[in-house]
Amino acid sequence: MSEPQALLQMRGIHKVFPGVKALTNVDFRLFPGEVHALMGENGAGKSTLIKVMTGVYSIDEGSVAMEGHPISIHSPLESQSAGISTVYQEVNLCTNLTVAENIFIGREPRKFGRIRWKEMNQRAEALLKERLNLHIDVTQPLHFYSVAIQQLIAIARALNISAKVLILDEPTSSLDRNEVGQLFRIIRKLKSEGLAILFVTHFLDQVYEISDRITILRNGELIGEYMAKDLSRIDLVSKMIGKELNLLEELPKSAESKKFANQEVMVEASGLGRKGSIEPFNLKIHKGEVVGLAGLLGSGRTETARLFFGADKADQGGLTVHGAGQGVHSPREAIDRGIAFCSENRKTEGIIDDLTIRENIILALQATRGWFNRIPRKKQDEIADEYIKALNINPKNPEHLIKNLSGGNQQKVLLARWLLTNPKLLILDEPTRGIDVGAKAEIQKLVLNLSQQGMSFLFISSELEEVARVSDRIAVLRDRRKVKEIQEEEISQQEIMQAIAGG
Amino acid sequence: MKNQLFKHHLFWPVTMLAALLLFNLIYSPDFFKIVLREGHLYGSLIDILNFGAPLILVAIGMTLVIATKGIDLSVGSIVAISGAVACMMISKGADQSSLSLVLTAIAAALGLSLVLGLWNGFLVTGAGIQPIIATLILMVAGRGIAQLVTSGQIITVSSDTYEYIGTGSLATLPFSIFVVAFMLIIASLLTRRTALGLFIESVGSNPKASLLSGVRSSVVILAVYIFCGLCAGIAGLLLSSNVSSADGNNAGLWYELDAILAVVIGGTSLNGGRFYLMGTVIGALIIQTLTTTIYMIGVPPEITLVVKAFVVLAVCLVQSEAFRQSLVRRWKTRHYPGEKEVVRRAS
Structure with a gap:
């Protein structure tokens, strides 16, 4: 030869x-x-x-x-x-x-x-x-x-x-x-x-x-x-x-299988799409459900998340937030309807460099309250202390500038920012990228705990293992198209991988 | 404790101001003397505050604009327009000292300043033009507008009521000082007692992340340009009232540059984010003191600007953390060839 x-x-x-x-x-x-x-x-x-x-x-x-x-x-x-x-x-x-x-x-x-x-x-x-x-x-x-x-x-x-x-x-x-x-x-x-x-x-x-x-x-x-x-x-x-x-070694799934089919729908996308970034798709997210988005890089995961949050404007279809109206045209509108979005670009789209941990935490809540309804300083300190403790943020001093924190701690501050607004749906785009193993496990645990309390999640990660472990249902994207939904009982890394590969 | 003092954002500006004031003592031993005459306080320090009032005002507005990562080059022109409109209206009146006429004129001038600020803000947020270009438009056009209002003439007024703003005194102090104090308090309350300050700093530090956090950044930016326009308008009233005339060509000339300098000396970064109103006030006072000093020590007029430039350079270098550290490093790593032997033996 x-x-x-x-x-x-x-x-x-x-x-x-x-x-x-x-x-x-x-x-x-x-x-x-x-x-x-x-x-x-x-x-x-x-x-x-x-x-x-x-x-x-x-x-x-x-x-x-x-x-x-x-x-x-x-x-x-x-x-x-x-x-x-x-x-x-x-x-x-x-x-x-x-x-x-x-x-x-x-x-x-x-x-x-x-x-x-x-x-x-x-x-x-x-x-x-x-x-x-x-x-x-x-x-x-x-x-x-x-x-x-x-x-x-x-x-x-x-x-x-x-x-x-x-x-x-x-x-x-x-x-x-x-x-x-x-x-x-x-x-x-x-x-x-x-x-x-x-x-x-x-x-x-x-x-x-x-x-x-x-x-x-x-x-x-x-x-x-x-x-x-x-x-x-x-x-x-x-x-x-x-x-x-x-x-592949399958992780044991959580003990009782949660049935979401009968639960109320929290957010529903119907025919939502944007030319050049993601083809129209349907997706329902139930109350307390964690929906994973899996796909290769460039398959349209982040684009989907941005459409949900109004960060990019959809040119087709619509989004309904249960009990809070239709359509999301700007991040502000999304937040008002109870949607929160942690961007994958922590540095450029997440943290506000010059501000302290405290200010970064209260920012989104303050934004929804407007200028004149300022959260009193004492209350701000209480909130900051509470979240620093709950999420185990290091350093403990709320007056520290966020730019000096490690990636994992910055991520936790951003999570605190959104949790404070008490969203119905929290979109996490690569929340564990580039952070150490300990912080990663903490964040995954947090997602599971909060979902049990009724918060819905759209969870995006490149790590199949993570998506498979956290999600109740997985939507698989390929080449900017939603190609498959994998139900809870079928979730396995092999199943996801097959859907990603398609063909 | 000592370290905290050095690190405080006002430490270097205050030090520079004190150094400049002390320097004046050499030339004029009674520089710090303040006398009470006919119910008014007189002295160089009072003069600095009085003459510096318009600059401080403009610089306060500029601080908020710069904190949003913007800049407003049109403030000098707004100063001219505001003065021109007020003087124009008063000069047309039958009784120039009538309170209602003066108040109407002031209201018209300030109203127009607000509109001009709104225009700047709209160009930046609505039309998406870079702030430096957006405000450059009004910087150039504004001089023309002021000329148009005054028909190219210097308009003089003879109104005791209007003169009071720039030359009158209240409780032995020049009235202008109270105007500045009032606006400073307003600005502080607006930014520190409401959430506006947080939003300004957040938008200036990371506009994208702020938008994604739900901050209505365009409203915030609009607000700071409007406020900056208002400050410049008031400064225009002070200036024109002080000389009882409006000069469309020269009133407020180069004020934008002095104001930007004052903001930077005060510790606010041109990259936006954290801002320091008190720092800006100190910065403006440094510039005003410098101007006074240059006149007092009799620098020949043709080189005053050069002298000013060198002092400003020195102030900026002292303020620069990187520059100070490089000095310290050089100091610590200096070589003493004669001592080499000793060190080697000791270790």
Whole structure:
């Protein structure tokens, strides 16, 4: 069995950041005329590996060879001249310049220092026509065209430098179904021309639609390289998440099975959706129920939560909060209706840096009471002390600035902020990410206790184990669609994983 | 205890102010002398308070705006417009000293200032324009409006009633001091006795998180720009009343910059968040004292601005934690080549 020679070969790549091993002994190959998908969850090292290839980072150890000759890449320029071109996730073109200008920016054809516009436009047109099958007016400004076309133009720009390797970092994240199809036709064409294409995406369907080969990373380590046709979806997911199915150990579920079907419905989403972030879905949450949201990164978990809270505006369907009215158009309205939301971005969307623990705790309650109904200082101190004690927040001094607290304690302060408003539904988006094991267990316990007292939860976590343990029912998302609801008696990590993988 | 004193947010501003005042003693031994004459108190310190009153007012409003991560460049123009409107209306009256006329004029001037503040606030929250650009519009246009009101002339009024605001005295002290004290109390009550202060600091520190916590940030931001406009309007009355005239071109010129400086010296960060009203007052007093000092020691007029700039630079450096620490570090790691031997032997 003879494999063709790899175009780009990376061996034993190590990359260490202060305190973090980003890549450990990773091998990676790209073959001409192949689409190679690089897969992994958050923090697996995908972007570090790409940045090593494109010269943004230099490697600490290991070797890189192009067409069998060792090369060293220390800057994006060196990477480009070695034939590696990249199209990043966010299209970084200038929308107010013309298509031709965007393609040739920085390397315009010149004569005596003057740009030769005519030649530039002709070359741009020819390039788009021949390589991308795209017939458009290149003298129009870029914002004339859809994001999909802009993406293709970004590819055209990357191709213009005699490229052998094309890296596409999440090119489809802002495209709709048709646009993706258009992009894939181009990718197939480029593939047939002998280009080696590295494709990064979170959409499993797309991986199987376009890729020939898949490399999986986890925690900065290489899990393996597989031919796409030999790797089943469920295997892919379990390798990414790091649980072998046969090794899964089921936790005993809580003793008595709670039946929610007869309970009153607390919050109900019907046909709720937003174009480009999550397709319309139905979801009922009963009183005292913990509904888990499971899915891979980018599957639409956070987007769902934000729709529930009014942080993003839904463009379809509606949300009913039992006994508190219909529709949620702003976070403030959501809070008034009894919905609370702990964002996954604790630093940017949660804590107020400059304020103390006490002020951070009372903020949401004070906001609902308005300016003039200020919570008296004595009462504030009582509240702060009470929650610091109840949630075991460290340090105990309520006048400490929140920015100096550890992640776990910040999370507890945010929980206190919302518990104080006594919500009917508390949405927790990755509440235990990046916090230590002790605090994690405390938060999980808190969720279970409060749900027994009648509070409903929407619980989002990347850790299947956690979702499975905490949830009474699990909604599974894949590729921005709700694909399945797993009832309590069927909840198992295997079941979730199968639903995530789909297919 | 000693450490707490150093760490108090007013420590450095007060120290700088005291240093500046003491410096004046060298040039004028009776700098601190205050005499009672004809029922009025006179002295350099009183003058500083009196002449500094408009700046303190503007700076108080500016503090709240800056605390929301904003800035208001239009305050100087609002000062001019407010003075122009008041003087214009009074000068048209038959009896310029009539109380009702003066009160109407004041109400019109302050009403317009509120509207201008609302305009700024709307541009920032409603239209989503960056504060520095949004208020730049009124900074430029406002001078034009003031010119329009005064028809390009300097309008003078002869109204004892109106003059009282800027030159009169109450209980032996200049009336303007009471105006400032009143507004300072209002601002303190508004921000510390209601929840507005918490919301301002929260919006300024992390607008996204505040919104997600249910704070109506646009209302908060609107409120601070309106309040800032009002403060500038009152300052305009004080200034124009003090000289009994309105000058659309020069009244309140560069006040925005002095006010921003006062806020920063007072310890409020331009990044928004925590704000210190008393710090701002001290900061404004530092700037006013500096101006007085420069006149008193007879710095040639052509270099006064340079001298001012250097003192302000020094004040800011002393206030900067990073700068102080780098000085301390250098002091602690200084080298004494002669002592090296001794140290080595001792260890």
